[in-house]
Amino acid sequence: MIPDSEFAYELLVCRYAELAWRPDGEPRPAIVSRQLGTKRRRWDTVVIEVDPDAFATRRAFGDGPLDSDLLHVVRHAPAEWAWYRDALPDPGYPWRYVRESIHRAAARDLVETRKRRNRIELRRIRPYPDWIDRIVAIENKPDLDRSAANALVDQLEHDVETALADEVWLATESTGDRVEPALLRSMPVEAGILTTSFGAGGSERADDRREDTVGVDADVTADAAAVDWLPSDLTPADPNARDPETITQRLEIAERAYGKGWRSYHDTMRPDCRHFELRRAGRALVPHCVAKDRCPTARECAGSCPSFTPEPPAWRTNGWPIEGGPGKGIRALLDRRRERVRDRIEPADGDED
Numbered sequence: 001m002i003p004d005s006e007f008a009y010e011l012l013v014c015r016y017a018e019l020a021w022r023p024d025g026e027p028r029p030a031i032v033s034r035q036l037g038t039k040r041r042r043w044d045t046v047v048i049e050v051d052p053d054a055f056a057t058r059r060a061f062g063d064g065p066l067d068s069d070l071l072h073v074v075r076h077a078p079a080e081w082a083w084y085r086d087a088l089p090d091p092g093y094p095w096r097y098v099r100e101s102i103h104r105a106a107a108r109d110l111v112e113t114r115k116r117r118n119r120i121e122l123r124r125i126r127p128y129p130d131w132i133d134r135i136v137a138i139e140n141k142p143d144l145d146r147s148a149a150n151a152l153v154d155q156l157e158h159d160v161e162t163a164l165a166d167e168v169w170l171a172t173e174s175t176g177d178r179v180e181p182a183l184l185r186s187m188p189v190e191a192g193i194l195t196t197s198f199g200a201g202g203s204e205r206a207d208d209r210r211e212d213t214v215g216v217d218a219d220v221t222a223d224a225a226a227v228d229w230l231p232s233d234l235t236p237a238d239p240n241a242r243d244p245e246t247i248t249q250r251l252e253i254a255e256r257a258y259g260k261g262w263r264s265y266h267d268t269m270r271p272d273c274r275h276f277e278l279r280r281a282g283r284a285l286v287p288h289c290v291a292k293d294r295c296p297t298a299r300e301c302a303g304s305c306p307s308f309t310p311e312p313p314a315w316r317t318n319g320w321p322i323e324g325g326p327g328k329g330i331r332a333l334l335d336r337r338r339e340r341v342r343d344r345i346e347p348a349d350g351d352e353d
């Protein structure tokens, strides 16, 4: 399968996770994002299982993500007024950068500040909640051949070793074979295997699949995947015993997932191109390029694309039902979907993408 299909597949896995998490048990409230991780390791799909009450408190901090500098301020802001250097742990870098972060936090109403005897004091508006239950990483390999499987082994072993995530899965499209090939390869036993059936019919062999099988012909529903191998729980016996760096990294990943969701591809792709459409794939919407007649990759769908054609100006003015033209309408639609997931948290019956 070619990379553009991998991108489409990734979107479908994200939508499936949004509809059906967890695949091996009771539904859990979760937010889904993609392409997140650390400098060393980036995961395709990330599911953050959340504590609903704490999540509601997190929402009171606004829709934008909190970066590491803001987290430093918000997590340690005291209940009563205090000089910032007394209140916050030594950041390990110059305090002037912390002052800047405090001002940014105050501008977003995350903390209160005042000046006393020429010193900046701060206090919290509300405590930053412990809203993350578990972090689940999913590696997507729709077309798992031997070389892809071998490449994955190191990555998954790294995930298992670092335990940055509580659980790691491999998602792969069904081949229809009785025993899925992923099971036959040397995957770390701690990684779960999720076999999806998004492709048209969902049962043809990988070798026979056309490159665009996963695309508008695909069909995402809440039961479009089966668990072929259960993952191990990588959570340490005492989750609070994680080292501070890991705790911070987990928080940063969860915050980015919260701010970004998985539909933010519209930020880098070109929905304002006249060839860009969203097409339905079961209960998912995926980008479709009319000029290429397939789902474009996030990389090729850019201003540098030779077929890029801006929306005619007339589309953006009179006669188009969405102010600003279809490109702006698509962005607004995808943003609304992200909001709706946050509002609802738990996928409900009748939830349409």
Ligand code: SF4
Binding pocket: 270, 273, 274, 275, 276, 277, 288, 289, 290, 291, 292, 296, 300, 301, 302, 303, 305, 306, 307, 308, 309
């Ligand atoms: S023509 Fe290029 S820029 Fe336009 S939608 Fe297709 S891939 Fe994207």
